[in-house]
Amino acid sequence: MKRHLARSALGLSLIVSFLNGAAADEHAPIAAPQVAVGDSWTFQYTDVWKKLPGNLNRMEVTAVDDSGIHVDIKRAASGALLSKQRFSSDLNPIDRGRMHFDPAFQRYAFPLEPGKEWSSDATGENPAAGKRWRYRFKGKAVGWERIKVPAGEFDAMKIEVTGYYHGEQVGSNGGSGQLTETVWYAPAVNNFVRLEYQDTDWNGRTFNRDQWELAAYQHKQNVRSPVED
Secondary structure, three states: OOHHHHHHHHHHHHHHHHHHHHHHHHHEEEEEOOOOOEEEEEEEEEEEOOOOOEEEEEEEEEEOOOOOEEEEEEOOOOOOOOEEEOOOOOOOOEEEOOOEEEOOOOOOOOOOOOOEEEEEEEEEEEEEOOOOEEEEEEEEEEEEEEEEOOOEEEEEEEEEEEEEEOOOOOOOOOOEEEEEEEEEEEHHHEEEEEEEEEEEEEOOOOOEEEEEEEEEEOOOEEEEOOOOO
């Protein structure tokens, strides 16, 4: 009887060890994405502050070179070009709309695993407006979550990023404040599947709250388009 119980306990221990190993393999540290020309992600934008749904915009990779990942942002419905953007090799923004970051806005610090933290400094510049800011970014990989968006359900790493910035215009506090991003990065799509953004001014007053959710994506031979363009 004791021998039988010992064998049962050993069998149960092996099963638990196998399951723990499988879980560990499933949630191994996330390596930097391998992005290729032709990859695309379509996001549903929502102005959370005004409670208004925005457009479906598609992010298309047009080139990958030593200077980074180049993308076109287009209207999903019409294909109209909205802007050209550039990211580092690990998808951290360099040129985003009219903003240029040097070095990149550090949204990610691969490899990613729960509990990892990072910080970095950068300069943000809007040449068209003649404005310049100093940024201090702090990020943390919070942990894995199962998240549902229009493109489907994904295992994603939840990431929280805070950016403190100060305008370099002499005698003005109007260009200073704090931004926060909560990002759910899914290795299966090589990008985030949800991003929540909030911006506050130097008095702590919120003046932007936005959300992007993945509606469709394509990379290499993996295509998912549940939402029609």
